[in-house]
Amino acid sequence: MLRDWVWGFLAVLAAISFFPGWLRAQQMEIPPLPGGAAGTIDPASAPRIVEGPPGHYGLKRNLHPAAWAGAAISPLLKLFEKVVPVDTFRKPRLAKPPRESGVKFGVGGQGSGTGIGPVVQPFHNNLFGSGAGIEVPLSLTYKVYEAFGVRTGISLWRGPNSDGLSAIGLGAYASRPSDNFFGIGNDTSSSDEAHFRTVTRSVAGALEGRLAARWTVRLEEGYRSLGITKPRESPSIARIFPGQDIPGETEGATMLATTAYIGRNTRDRPVLPASGGLQRVAVSLNEGLAGGDFSYWRYRGEIQQFVPVSADRRNVLIVRAGLESTQAKGGSVVPFYDLPTVGGYATLRGFDSRRFTDNSALAVSFDYRYRIWPYIDWGLFADFAQVAPQIGDFALKAFHAGYGARVIGRSQAAQAVSLDIAFSRERRWVLYLQFNPGF
Amino acid sequence: MRKECRPLVIVVLGALLMGSAGEARPPQTRALWVDYDFKDIPEPKVRPGGFYTEFFQSEFSGSWQRSTDIPRLVRSITGKPEQASNVNAWDEVPDSSWFTNRHALRPMNVDELARGPNRGAPPDFSQATITKTKHGGVTPGLQITDRNGQAYLIKFDHRDYPELQSGAEVISTKILFAAGYNVPENYIAIVDPDRLEIAAGLEVGQGSSRRPFTRQDLSLMLDSAARRPDGTYRVLASRILSGKPKGPFSFTGMRGDDPNDWIPHERRRELRGLRVIASWINHWDIKEDNTLDMYVEEGGRRFLRHYLLDFGCTLGGSDRPTDAYHGREYAFDQGNILKEIVTLGIYQTPAEQKTSVVDPSVGLFSADDFDPGSWIPSFHTAPFADMTREDAFWATRIVLSFSEADLRAIVDTAEYSDPDAGNFIFLTLLRRQRMLAAYWLGRVNPIAYFAVEPRADGVSVTFVDLMARLNGGSAEYRYVLTAADRSCGVNPESFVTTGASRVPLGTCVAGETCIHISTHSGPATRPVTVCVRDRGGGNYRIERIERL
Secondary structure (H helix, E strand, C coil): HHHHHHHHHHHHHHHHHCCCCCCCCCCCCCCCCCCCCCCCCCCCCCCCCCCCCCCCCCHHHHHHHHHHHHHHHHHHHHHHHHHHHHHHHHHCCCCCCCCCCEEEEEEEEEECCCEEEEEEEEEEEEECCEEEECCCCEEEEECCCEEECCCCEEEEHHHHHCCCCEEEEEEEEEEEEEEECEEEEEEEEEEECCCEEEEEEEEEEEEEEEEEEEEEEEEEEEEEEEEEEEECCCCCCCHHHHCCCCCCCCCCCCEEEEEEEEEECCCCCCCCCCCCEEEEEEEEECCCCCCCCEEHHHHHHEEEEECCCCCCEEEEEEEEEEEEEEEEECCCCCCCCCCCCCCCCCCCCCCCCCEEEECEEEEEEEEEEEEEEEEEHHHEEEEEEEEEECCHHCHHHHHHHEEEEEEECCCCCCCEEEEEEEEEEECCCCEEEECCCCC | CCCCHHHHHHHHHHHHHHCCCCCCCCCCCCCCEECCCCCCCCCCCCCCCHHHHHHHHHHHHHHHHHHHCCCHHHHHCCCCCCCCCCCCCCCCCCEEEECCCCCCCCCCCHHHHHHHCCCCCCCCCCCEEEEEEEECCCCCCEEECCCCCEEEEECCCCCCCCCHHHHHHHHHHHHHHHHHHEEEEEEEEEHHHHEEEEECCEEEECHHHCEECCCHHHHHHHEEEEEECCCCCEEEHHHHCCCEEECCCCCCEEEEEECCCCHHHHHHHHHHHHHHHHHCCCCCCHHHHEEEEEEEEECEEEEEEECCCCCCCCCCCCCCCCCCCCCCCCCCCCCHHHHHHHCCCCCCCHHHHHCCCEEEECCCCCCCCCCCCCCCCCCHHHHHEEEEEEEHHHHHHHHHHHCHHHHHHHCCCCCCCCCHHHHHHHHHHHHHHHHHHHHHHHHCCCEEEEEEECCCCCCEEEEHHHHHHHHHHHHCCEEEEEEHHHHHCCCCCCCCCCCCCEEEEEECCCEEEEEEECCCCCCCCCCCEEEEECCCCCCEEEEEECCC
16 A cells, blocks of 8 residues: 555656755845854844833733633642643553552442542452452542442452353441432322431352353352441431331341342443443342341343444444342332332432332433543433332333433543433432443 | 722723734844844743643633734734744844754755754664653653763654654654754664663652662563564664753743743744644644753853754654544644534544554655645644744745755655655655645745846846746736836836746846835735845845735
8 A cells, every 4th residue: 555655646746846955045145054052242232133022911911811710720730730640541551560469549439429539449369379369449438428348259260261260258338328218109209308327238259150251140149237227318217208117117137148140241341331232130039137027039130232323433322221120028028228219320310319219110221422522522311210019010101201411521541530410300400420430 | 880890800801902912013124144042041940841731721721812812803804913023124034042044044955954953973772771761741761871871862663653653753853953943863773672771779650659660661661662573672762952951931922031032932933834844744742841941051151942842743653643633633622522512423523534544654644635724733832823924934935945855865864664654754745845835825925035136237136936836837927116216227116017037126226126026826915025225336135025
């Protein structure tokens, strides 16, 4: 190809007569090149091309409001320069050597309405030289939502193409000062907003298999102790729903859960994917050990598909659908805090988090995301969701809808932050800030 | 309006009306070839750079200030934009600490062009020591000291694009040097990592993560670099400038701690005309961070010399082939962003358009889609926005001063291993040179290079019609003389039409005689006024050239 170009150009060149290095002024007494700093003339007395600096130039510039804005923001920019150097946003040319141990720092939240805060995650990928790994994610938001955990894993078998079988141990502590509850059903009123607080401690063991680098299969056995206490925000559930028998409202529970999970992940990247999809299904059997007659099945299914509209994947259509259902085992009940819910960033933007609660929940979302600048995406979305006592009770007319637009800042280094503004019949506008959004 | 707000509003309105610019410059009459801004000055402080500050200044506050500069807007609408301040009587830029007239006015031979700014011996890395690591910029680099103790900053080509960045940087360095700008000495050199030593105490990383720089770090750095079959690496070696670095210069305003700095930078013709030269070599990465003021000592005086740096992002290069939008879209192009938003991403910006890399060592350099008038760098640059047609004409003359042989000699210094790569760069430069000239010459009266020619039948002023030369055709000129001595056989103050690029003044010229020459080969343009004076004894000289 290059040779074709060259010959093509040579043909063009042959057809034109071109400039020689010819034209020089001769009559303007151009002096020879000055030696050093303009030869031997004393610059102190030498003439200048202008009489002096222009009068009031600085004054004119500095009177302009733009100069004031610049002066006001300058310290902030300089601070930003030190804290987040511009190279942070560039794709690193040099691959960093994988670290065996260290601490990862980030910023994040714990769901809609929980605020944001630091996320610190010490890790070690080769404990005592055994090949076992450990991560200790610690998250605390400014609204004092706490989540501390530990995850250990050791490879039992490793095959080609990232296949393998691992044994995993999990432990977690979570304190959520205030979660929403509006009652059970698809037609609950937003004026019935109540709150509850949970403190959860859990441990679990799992066997996880990865197949063909895309499929994940996991079998997990977990123990969970959940306490219900007075919420930070009032009113409480007891005040809004007096006398109603809401399972689990007054006390916590200790549960044993057995979960089977299978998932397929073909997304091209975990943050703001542009192609591929995510399909996952989980079934769990939950048995109450103490605190109430809780025994139920939980079914979860989720599909996400990312369809690039343009060949360069700058414009992406995203379809997400999630279905969740619980089914009590003969005579037992499902605690209200474990019932499927919709509302909030992940399911139904424009509504409060956990806005609707019932035994079954269905959510469908359509997003159109398009690049408007190498570092900024714009997006439009429509979310539809409903809850119902059973899956068969879902109805087309029962969907709640939220609409909105989003702007996403992204770096070449695969970091992103999104700001979604959603509108619904219940809330005029709701803003969602999300770090490293998954869609 | 509340009373307490009135003073503020008056100040703001006053600022808008006064504008950030000043009064229009009267025609320059100073017959100066050197603007002596080399006065001994106290050592200035280091001017802090910073990407965010510069980005905010160039893309937001600066743009805002300029778009609300009412006098500037009025001048622009009425076709009388503010002209450059540092232009002498012959419509040229005098030498200064910013610019030195070189190839266009003081012809350089091909050896001089090929040598460019390089002085002395090339680097000798047969034995060298790494003394610093480079973190900024798009390319990893090292500062190393060669066998002779001379310090160089070396940059590696990307392993997938050997010779791309180093070749572009060497060629552009030499073009910009010959054009007249201060640039560093940049060499193509070979480095053998086995012969590199690491200076004691050299560290890598920042803040708390600082640690000693090791051979493993060097190996990691070299992993992404283009390696030659013999295990060595071709590098771009940039000799460390002499003097003390004092930070980048601004493209607007003046440096407060430099008493020599009398001309607002946006009014400097060499910075305005740089837009034309930059468009030629597609130097889209022009920004403050790629400039440097050096506090130098020359001729016993200490002053600031102003450099352009880092030309790796020129021609088709960067660390990888440059993106298609460079030169056609701002890095933060508010207009295109708005179009993208309202069309739901259907509008296709230059950044989205399909292009193909010609060759790994050439990158994305083409004349096919080159539009000299709409070419823009990635960041708003005030002198570029203020460039007048006269500034562009000045720069076009510089661009046209490079002949085929000149360019061939310069391109050869890039030492491309594939001759076709060099040929492609050379031919693309020639094509872009011609396109650029056709565009800018078509917007002014394209006559230049005036000379007084004493003949037996009297004195004549000759000139060259650059557009006619470019097109290989002829043109018609209309001229009138003023202030000529009627006794010398010339009929003044009546228009004469001629097809010759020669204006007879008669047998004698008493005092100052001015000729106003119009060209009829292209769109109507202003006449050029050339004034000639007899200094006695038949010694005729051009006193001044006016294009306004």
